[in-house]
Amino acid sequence: MPKISSIKDLQEAAKEKLSKGTYEYYTYGAQDMLTTSENCAAFDRIQIRPRVLRDVSKMDTRVKLFGRTLDSPIFVAATALQRLAHADGEVGAARAARRRNVVYSLSTFSTSSIEEVAKESRNANLWFQVSFFKDKNLTLSLIERAERAGFAAIIVTVDMPYSGRRLPDIRNPLTVPPHLSFSNFEPVSQSKHTDQEEDEWIGHHVVNGVEANLSWDSVTWLKRHTRLPLLTKGILTPEDARLAVAAGVDGIIVSNHGGRQLDSVSATIESLADVVDAVQGKIPVLFDGGVRRGTDVFKAMALGATAVFVGRPNLYGLAYNGEAGVNLALDILNEEFTLAMALSGCPSLKDINRTYVQHALAPLSRL
Numbered sequence: 001m002p003k004i005s006s007i008k009d010l011q012e013a014a015k016e017k018l019s020k021g022t023y024e025y026y027t028y029g030a031q032d033m034l035t036t037s038e039n040c041a042a043f044d045r046i047q048i049r050p051r052v053l054r055d056v057s058k059m060d061t062r063v064k065l066f067g068r069t070l071d072s073p074i075f076v077a078a079t080a081l082q083r084l085a086h087a088d089g090e091v092g093a094a095r096a097a098r099r100r101n102v103v104y105s106l107s108t109f110s111t112s113s114i115e116e117v118a119k120e121s122r123n124a125n126l127w128f129q130v131s132f133f134k135d136k137n138l139t140l141s142l143i144e145r146a147e148r149a150g151f152a153a154i155i156v157t158v159d160m161p162y163s164g165r166r167l168p169d170i171r172n173p174l175t176v177p178p179h180l181s182f183s184n185f186e187p188v189s190q191s192k193h194t195d196q197e198e199d200e201w202i203g204h205h206v207v208n209g210v211e212a213n214l215s216w217d218s219v220t221w222l223k224r225h226t227r228l229p230l231l232t233k234g235i236l237t238p239e240d241a242r243l244a245v246a247a248g249v250d251g252i253i254v255s256n257h258g259g260r261q262l263d264s265v266s267a268t269i270e271s272l273a274d275v276v277d278a279v280q281g282k283i284p285v286l287f288d289g290g291v292r293r294g295t296d297v298f299k300a301m302a303l304g305a306t307a308v309f310v311g312r313p314n315l316y317g318l319a320y321n322g323e324a325g326v327n328l329a330l331d332i333l334n335e336e337f338t339l340a341m342a343l344s345g346c347p348s349l350k351d352i353n354r355t356y357v358q359h360a361l362a363p364l365s366r367l
């Protein structure tokens, strides 16, 4: 394998290392994966309009959010079951985020617990992703545990009242190996070896626990129960963005769950500008979906994102080489992003705006 020099290389290296089942669980999306592919392809239809002859001798990628300064706007998205990729798992990925002083978001469906990740990645910028469970006390206890462990924000996922129809989950359901469990829910992990569950997708128990009777009141209820900033993840329309602002949330994450929920929704990069316009700067708008290059990060920032989350690239990094592999993924993306800023004449994030992008007349084809 030649030197890994892009996220695409990292994905190929990860594919070699992972079992088919794990690779497909990480990579695939819902149904025909139209949205999963569009998330990436839509970036290719946007072009950068660089400005020249500016002072780009000193680059500043720092971003301030909820009273903290992060060194880069490239954050780690919440993804389930990270120890399936590598023994370093969530702890390794959180340490990689700490090394770059960026946010690591921990999934509720993690294979290391809230407390373990906090302890083993002390001083990392940790945000906790929670889902609305039918058992409200479970939701509240997860949030309390995250607060107690020192997490700095809560992300509530609002696009998953049910799990999307992902074909690998139906055709070749993945099972959690005996040495791993959903560490935040002991009773679930203990019941996982019963016979009737063996032909079921690993996520069924936990996803079956998720509440489908939801409203914006559910969000205000959650907001009342935490002192931490609350972000809603999975907003795609200006209508919902306005409701989020009205509900008093502290931030929005424009996301379609990496195309894993409803197939045929638009690419997130195509929804971003409308959401940003609807929010009118009242709260930060963050973004995820399809970011594979630093130029993608630049495009999202130009369209108004305050920061972006990256999901699959970190899983590929973990699979390739544990914590060091996530370091590599973040290094590649940050190097590419800082260079894109410099070559566009933007020495700091506040210089990047919509005048730096345009829609391409024809899609760019990759070599």
Ligand SMILES: Cc1cc2nc3c(=O)[nH]c(=O)nc-3n(C[C@H](O)[C@H](O)[C@H](O)COP(=O)(O)O)c2cc1C
Binding pocket: 025, 026, 027, 039, 077, 078, 079, 080, 107, 108, 109, 129, 157, 233, 255, 256, 257, 258, 259, 260, 288, 289, 290, 291, 309, 310, 311, 312, 313
């Ligand atoms: C394997 C995998 C597991 C995920 N697990 C979660 C999860 O537990 N909770 C959640 O809110 N989002 C989850 N997501 C969605 C990510 O947070 C994020 O929205 C998505 O990965 C962004 O797209 P990208 O992978 O193209 O960067 C998961 C995504 C993947 C690929």
Ligand SMILES: CCCCC(=O)C(=O)O
Binding pocket: 080, 109, 160, 202, 203, 206, 207, 257, 260
């Ligand atoms: C295992 C729980 C579901 C995690 C998730 O949100 C995803 O796979 O997209």
